[in-house]
Amino acid sequence: IAGITQAPTSQILAAGRRMTLRCTQDMRHNAMYWYRQDLGLGLRLIHYSNTAGTTGKGEVPDGYSVSRANTDDFPLTLASAVPSQTSVYFCASSDSGATGELFFGEGSRLTVL
């Protein structure tokens, strides 16, 4: 089934540990995004990539890093997790840039203790 796949779907992590959230899309979309969603707040952009080989910082990039080695994969890494990074993380892609529809993965629920 075409779309975006995220892994893991849920994870509990000790503070200080390193964690990578995986995101893969098979729609050949150029643009990919990582958002976090917290109760009472709108989706907040962490990092984005307009095309393979390029990445940019969003609204809340601190403590996170990304890479875009190819079109399909866009992993998000927490180098040293902290409790404030407890959130639901959504990966998304778009084939029409900023004005295009976003296609979201099913989300990764991360709890940092």
Add this chain to the structure above:
Amino acid sequence: GQNIDQPTEMTATEGAIVQINCTYQTSGFNGLFWYQQHAGEAPTFLSYNVLDGLEEKGRFSSFLSRSKGYSYLLLKELQMKDSASYLCAVLDSNYQLIWGAGTKLIIKP
């Protein structure tokens, strides 16, 4: 600062009509999106407005007034499956999406 305002929660009856409002103050405007998000699921695209007026798509319609910084999502013939959160998002002058916190819509029989 940039701000998107929408009601936190609304309740409506099955078969009725509901209007979810969204007001925005952003640095520039390049379009407004509505997304639907069922509990525990990913957001899915509903509509995109960049010009003033009403866009109709089946039971859902979206309206935009750029001069008033205002949009609404109109849902007709409500069904139980319409119970979800509805997210308003504005594309600012830098083509960055600014998201509202969402409106949780509860449909009662």
